[in-house]
Amino acid sequence: MKRQIPLVIAFIAGVVMLGDYFIPHRFYRPVPEMFLTWMRIIQGFAVVLGIGSLAVNHLNKISKGGKQSFYSWVLLGSFLVTVVFGLLWKTDFTRPAGYIFRYFYTPLSATMFALLAFFIASAAFRAFRLKNVESGLLLITASLVMIGRIPLGNLIWKYVPGISNLVNLSQIQEWLTLNPVTAAQRTILMGAALGAIAVSLKILAGIDRSYFGGGE
Structure with a gap:
């Protein structure tokens, strides 16, 4: 039953969401909307589970020590600061949370994407x-x-x-x-x-x- 129930759920959800593209009638629309609502709820639980798993993993690295534990401190500290500022000031980009995204997250993301240029150049040289x-x-x-x-x-x-x-x-x-x-x-x-x-x-x-x- 541990295998059959997820298969049945995946099959029903897939057929219902697929039918949303081909059945434009009003009586059918509440069904995929209900599935989308369930999906958002499950996504919320998945986010909480992912955060817990991430925290436990890096706390274990910190407890063991070593050179890599510094990055775990940075990750957990950045996460906690961003969450606290985000909950206090929500999505106002003039507040500290917006400052973090504008002057920390965005430049770091641009730096990571810029590094891809070197990999692309290396792949192009081989190709x-x-x-x-x-x-x-x-x-x-x-x-x-x-x-x-x-x-x-x-x-x-x-x-x-x-x-x-x-x-x-x-x-x-x-x-x-x-x-x-x-x-x-x-x-x-x-x-x-x-x-x-x-x-x-x-x-x-x-x-x-x-x-x-x-x-x-």
Whole structure:
């Protein structure tokens, strides 16, 4: 019963929410709204459970000591300060809670995303190796798009003999972005959508039980 009941609940909830897109009648609308209300309640309990698990995990690290315990102190201290300020002044961004988000959280988030540029550059270096025709097309297209988006690229393009007088680099970049790149992006999105549909059907059918935990 421990396995069958979650499967039945997941199947019923999935069918009800899926039917919300195809049954526009008023008599059916309260049913998915009820499920959404339950989902919000469960999300609240999940947040509390996650906070408790996070606190216990880092308190254990602090009790054991070591070099990594400093980060646990920073995390728990930042969490408590943010929660206290948020409860006292709610969402007013002129208050201390808003100050924390504006001058701490936002710059740190931007820093983390900026670090991705180095990983992207490393991945691009490995992907742009000229091994065959496909990698050559990828190298040429990516180079034209990247160089065409910066002012320095147009400046260099003026000194390319023969071609610079016929077409502008920004025009090539715009054409590549609007045509081949857009077509490739749509293909990737369609593939991702088909994959999401397949995974959803597996969950509804009870084939994929990974949400149970334990790798099942």
